[in-house]
Amino acid sequence: MPDIADLGLKAKDFKTDQEVRWCPGCGDYAILAAVQGFMPELNIPRENIVFISGIGCSSRFPYYMNTYGMHSIHGRAPAIATGLSSSRPDLSVWVITGDGDSLSIGGNHLIHALRRNVNLKILLFNNRIYGLTKGQYSPTSEIGKITKSTPMGSLDNPFNPVSLALGAEATFVGRTLDSDRKHLTSVLRAAAEHKGTALVEIYQNCNIFNDGAFEVLKDSDTRDDWIIRMEHGQPLRFGDGTRAVVRDGNGMLSIADGVAEDDPRVVIHDAHTDDPSYAFALSRLSSIDSRYSPMGVFRSVEHPTYDEQMAAQVEAAAAKAPGDNDALNALLAGADTWTVR
């Protein structure tokens, strides 16, 4: 991390004059504050940072960030950001999206951005509901969800965004919580440090249409029982410390209670193994009511990034034979010409 002193940016430097228009109590406020608070750490001039969003309550985000920004159309932000990042690798490009924006209409762009490993930081505000359109169920809503569009309950199995991302060859996947500023910031930091596409799922409360979706992870009485904090190199113990993620007999991951200090079955978290199977297994631990939620960085591995390689090909080609006017004149003429006098 470059020395923050360099630019001396402050959180307030990232605020705009636009009035924030989320409902009072919306989890988006906390995320906005956390991001604005974190930005100075990047020590990147504001003009080199771009926030691109789709459509949704969450996607209003760019208007509130005093950087370059685009509030695009529903689901397309990853594609638009791919074009920007791959044509301008010098920029720090952030994508803001919701669970409907990124996993419903935008699902294809998301998984392709992940497999390409374009240098994007994607913040997925998951409130398990369509907020802006006033409360239909989303691809992350639990089965049987009663909403305006599903009066008898929804029928589709929800996506597990982390599992989906890992199935799509993601090189970085993290998860955090709107209300835990410290943790949120730490995951943003890890994502920012990652070269390539980083997906950060942020559990976000929509207090109007899906209030309390993540309450068990927030309530001080229950949260420690259900949050599995992942720190690279640390054992996956949680709760009072006797709860842990272990490898059972047939090698699968599961939760065990009352595990002894020295129990060899306890899994030591390794976010850097190249085989995504381990991170995938972790992602399956949590139940849809978000008990046993691993929080932190599931996976973070270095692969070549799309934008760098694209730039490299352009440079290599130019190095081999510069694309000057003469070159272009020669190209236009081609091999077979004839002259009329």
Place this chain on the structure above:
Amino acid sequence: MPDIADLGLKAKDFKTDQEVRWCPGCGDYAILAAVQGFMPELNIPRENIVFISGIGCSSRFPYYMNTYGMHSIHGRAPAIATGLSSSRPDLSVWVITGDGDSLSIGGNHLIHALRRNVNLKILLFNNRIYGLTKGQYSPTSEIGKITKSTPMGSLDNPFNPVSLALGAEATFVGRTLDSDRKHLTSVLRAAAEHKGTALVEIYQNCNIFNDGAFEVLKDSDTRDDWIIRMEHGQPLRFGDGTRAVVRDGNGMLSIADGVAEDDPRVVIHDAHTDDPSYAFALSRLSSIDSRYSPMGVFRSVEHPTYDEQMAAQVEAAAAKAPGDNDALNALLAGADTWTVR
């Protein structure tokens, strides 16, 4: 399996009068023959079977099946088939798609069909190339692929269709090979028996634009070394039998050579575990040049299907209060009416 004698259908009953228009030598011919050969086994009247495809060489398939069929538009077959299957649960609906059709433009519809578990059988003809448009790289092409659109080599990491499907909550995922009719048929059989969405990846040779992509799995000298045949309940041994899939120390799957008869590390294949982590781990064994390719059924678990549940809701609602003319008249009038005389 119902007794084939019942309808007494034959493979030829499923042939149409349309001239098959694939390139001589195309792997699609073998798949067509295998499917036509398998259909009678279903013992379903032809009029209750529908084949729906997108666009691509492979997507010409429905024209050659003497059932109901639709050659739709690029990438949309899973969505169209979802509408048909969820409105007509009485039908046997099959989707024919290519790697570009299903994983490039159609990726979103595919993963949503999988998570919904609509009763569809999706046959993905994976030739790792865009055939119909004359040879651009596809989302399953290996990195560095030189094609018309990537003269300096492609940059994107390919999708592993099996991993992607498992990340998308697929309840059935299988893989087979165009040239191995017996195996292909066995996987079709398993898919047909599965209630819900079944994805079958079929490695298919495009002898014009990507010839030999799966040669190592076909060449009698090499295939046994690289194909890992998966049979539920059987140990994952292959090659001369001393090669096997084992759980290594930290519980991950890997390949071991010279494994003894009684080596406890050898994995016994279980396609029915509800946790997809195991199937996912299997899907990661193969290298992109398709060495170590598990073939057969990765995962097959029973979950409620979307079409049945949708029908159930409609029936439940009607049972509670039939939707007859009186009911509709009452609905139109509503609670607050006034009368003008």
Place this chain on the structure above:
Amino acid sequence: MSKNVEQLDQVVIRIAGDSGDGMQLTGDRFTQETAMFGNDLATFPNFPAEIRAPQGTLAGVSSFQVHFADHDILTPGDRPDVLVAMNPAALKANLGDLPKGATLIVDTHDFTDRALARIGWTSNPLEDGTLDSFHVHSLELTKMTLDALADTELSRKDAGRSKNMFALGLLCWMYSRPTEGTVEFVQKKFAANPAIANANITAFKAGYHFGETTESFAVQYEVKPSVQKPGTYRNISGNLALAYGLIAAAKRSGLPMYLGAYPITPASDILHELSKHKRFGIRTFQAEDEIAGIGASLGAAFGGALAVTTSSGPGIALKGETIGLAVSLELPLVICDIQRGGPSTGLPTKTEQSDLLQAMYGRNGEAPVPIIAAQSPGDCFDAAIEAARIALTYRTPVFLLSDGYIANGSEPWLVPSVEELPDLTTQFATEPNGPDGVFWPYLRDPQTLARPWAVPGTPGLEHRVGGIEKADKTGNISYDPDNHDFMVRTRQAKVDRIADTLPPLVVDDPSGGAPANGGVAGGGGTARVLVLGWGSTYGPIGAACRQIRSAGAAIAQLHLRHINPFPNDLGAILARYDKVVIPEMNLGQLATLIRAKYLVDAVSVTQVRGLPFKADELAEMLQTVIQQGVIEHA
């Protein structure tokens, strides 16, 4: 004290407050009471795109306008006679629309310096003379509500929430509205929470009694019921009527309905409504996007359902490619476009008519799709049935155009009886139709040019269809040049033939005297200018014409339900007038089609403000045309 009662023939009331203040609900209730009372009415809800825009800001203001009268009316009214403003922002945002002498009821509770400053008011308008030209009632609505609820357990915050009910009570007294309905309604709505229910009812009654007792309201008003066509009436919004129309169409066609849709403002409510009525054999599928929504519908159509997809502009744009496939497959499909402000995301909660040319041309190749438009909230019901009729009869996708104005607005509606609705019974193909027992999916009905609809499950009719050009009759893939030319023209001809089944157009021109060059069908007047319209401008155009006529001039009005194809008699009618004027909430889209087809120098009168035309503004513009004959093209 007893008060004198004054008779009015019509009143326009607007209630405005924070989007959190329940203005829409308050308006709905007042409307219901008014409807029950038997007035004719029209409403106009107007709210911000944000769910809960920030309190006390101009952006956060939500309003509801209702126009009711003892005679039939066509619009929610241009300028409110009465404005109820629940806070300073609501006052500032709506002040501009008030005519001199209007009545203003203001809740003074929030008129603090901070609140005023926040919206850029340096002094208090209640004191600085800003409101001199209005009858102002500055009331402590919030405080009175709190007082009325003092001895409940409710927190001040919760109690304060009932201030809208207090205001509603006051209005009900002022205009002698019945109150039982509201009491019942509240009891039902908050059945789960009696405390809240009682609080609301108490506040409602307190407001009513305050009106009775306070000095500040000297007179109570009465608007007599309007004389309407006999029958049973209800109040209905456009989206509800459209949903009901689709349900009725399904019932009358004997087909199961399948809706594939993705939520989008202002169309979502149709999905919400239809999802409630599974008992009628209706399946609603919330798809992953608009393309999957229409795709699933098309799949269901192939399977024999009455297939429907609903969306608004941006979503319709995404459906273009699949609509082209539907044209090529020749399967029935009703595509509902509830238009909103564009381009792009535009103004999601505002109204506009700017998708007409997208509906007409928004896909590749020659892909004609019939277009029909609804003209008022209640009319959405009939329009939906007509769209289904065309789709089923001609085996074609059909566009049904509505917009945010009529979708959310409401009016009294004469409730039809299902048995008397059009019979849409549809026959599937059951037998081979070709030589020696083969089935030809593209062998057409000589009359309608419709192809047979053979659904899976029918033995012997197995067939394949697709988006590649197909041979006439057999439907097999064909690259033959002449066949392609033939098929392109035949698909067009099929759509054009729909015109042959349309009833004669009816021109509205009450002016006496000799009919304009032998005009017929209502056009029997002396008017030299015809106002041609489509969709939700029906109300404003009609009201404007009335103003012009009562001002002594003659003007004829014609409103189109069918835009593609145009009715056969349209050309002759247009030719009868010296001038044709086309008001639209776009830059002249119908005008483009009319000019191209009939070479009539139609004059476009356009406004693209996200709001319906104001009748008096429109009347003025029309007057200019009648006088100068021309208005510069918009």
Place this chain on the structure above:
Amino acid sequence: MSKNVEQLDQVVIRIAGDSGDGMQLTGDRFTQETAMFGNDLATFPNFPAEIRAPQGTLAGVSSFQVHFADHDILTPGDRPDVLVAMNPAALKANLGDLPKGATLIVDTHDFTDRALARIGWTSNPLEDGTLDSFHVHSLELTKMTLDALADTELSRKDAGRSKNMFALGLLCWMYSRPTEGTVEFVQKKFAANPAIANANITAFKAGYHFGETTESFAVQYEVKPSVQKPGTYRNISGNLALAYGLIAAAKRSGLPMYLGAYPITPASDILHELSKHKRFGIRTFQAEDEIAGIGASLGAAFGGALAVTTSSGPGIALKGETIGLAVSLELPLVICDIQRGGPSTGLPTKTEQSDLLQAMYGRNGEAPVPIIAAQSPGDCFDAAIEAARIALTYRTPVFLLSDGYIANGSEPWLVPSVEELPDLTTQFATEPNGPDGVFWPYLRDPQTLARPWAVPGTPGLEHRVGGIEKADKTGNISYDPDNHDFMVRTRQAKVDRIADTLPPLVVDDPSGGAPANGGVAGGGGTARVLVLGWGSTYGPIGAACRQIRSAGAAIAQLHLRHINPFPNDLGAILARYDKVVIPEMNLGQLATLIRAKYLVDAVSVTQVRGLPFKADELAEMLQTVIQQGVIEHA
């Protein structure tokens, strides 16, 4: 033996065979030699949608037609003077197009009963008199090729593959074409495989010598070079010229180019070509679909690139919503639509002009996009540069329309020098432009109404843009009704103003005498009928007009490069003629726009056959119009 040489002024040759027979390559080579020789020429490749349609079937026939002359020509010709048929299917599929007396060169090798039966021929046309009205050369091309390659190691199968080269050799002799180019070409192409290279060269030479020596060809023909404008020429196809035009535009604008595209016939070759030229700072991105393709381009445009997206009809339909966003963001973006047969998947490898109205209206809301069209293969180069100029100058998406006919067809092209191409230098915003140092992204240039282009990385100009309606100047979200109306009209005005920068139109009417009511700019003739066209019909219309003129009638031709906005002088020109005829390969899309805008009773002459107009057929249709004045509307 020595042969006599005959002079011809022009010849049309068509080579036809199985799609596996290398007909396209053979045609290309003959074309190159002909170009090098200095004839004017035009080509027309025609092939099936399948990669390798089944051998020996009509569906599998692939053909290549080349028209070359000693004078300038406009089309590949209507009917071949010479047909080379490599198998029975090729003969049957093309026979219909042959004029009496045409020369037929047939490879008899495949004329077996089985092969004949397969295409429904019960007797052998070579013997049953079917071909009596032609000069038939029945030759054992395959056998002669095999003999020529007898002493190579090649299998019969591989050797047989060279039969197309044998045929090419024969043709080169017949028309006295140079041969060095082909020999070189083959050596390069098969450098990796000398055996194949030699086989092809041997076969080629064998064919040439066969011509020299055989009795059956008594005469050798000569077509003298045509006199063209001095300069360096090459042969070029439309897609190649379009790609080159884009590269040139990038170079002249000083911007990096970014192409976001998804493969689709017939546009894919532009992606292929541009991906080869990274050295010029060109990035090509093969996206997951068309929406991502244009999305990525739009992102790159935001970042300061010359952004391009390429597709055909179905893909363009998918881009509609994003094009609307580009209109709202007001960023430069060149959208290339290489049109093909529609609707839906339609006829992927055939040509059509049916996306014009989609380009004009295919998105939600009022979203005007400039449209320019290319009229010939070489013209695609200039059209691409003009599209880039408009996009960059006005900060707007621009449609560039081409089609399968000119995309794959080729013609001689006068190679320009980069330095003399238009200067497209573009200025990014560098300074705040608003009060006290703020930046207003929607403060417009008073002349062009273009907004400033401020790219990320520029300090002090940080700003946010989006698809929701925005306030004039500041660009902040605005729901204000008047602002919306203003912005809608301003976006339209910006596009309309492009017309002010367009050069005067030039009407082609060589007829002498007094100019039609004082006609100008080339319209100085006596013609009373104007043929108006756009896009690839330029050649056929021009050729038809020549026929009509040489038949003694006068007719004027005007071809449009700019379709939106129309040039300012178009209206006046149209008014000068008694009749305006518009030939189109659709159902009259330009006619619709012309009629709507100018109320001119333009007559549509349409064919939708997936093929270009035949000049003589078109001439006939035009004659009818000139005589009867009217043709029934298509």
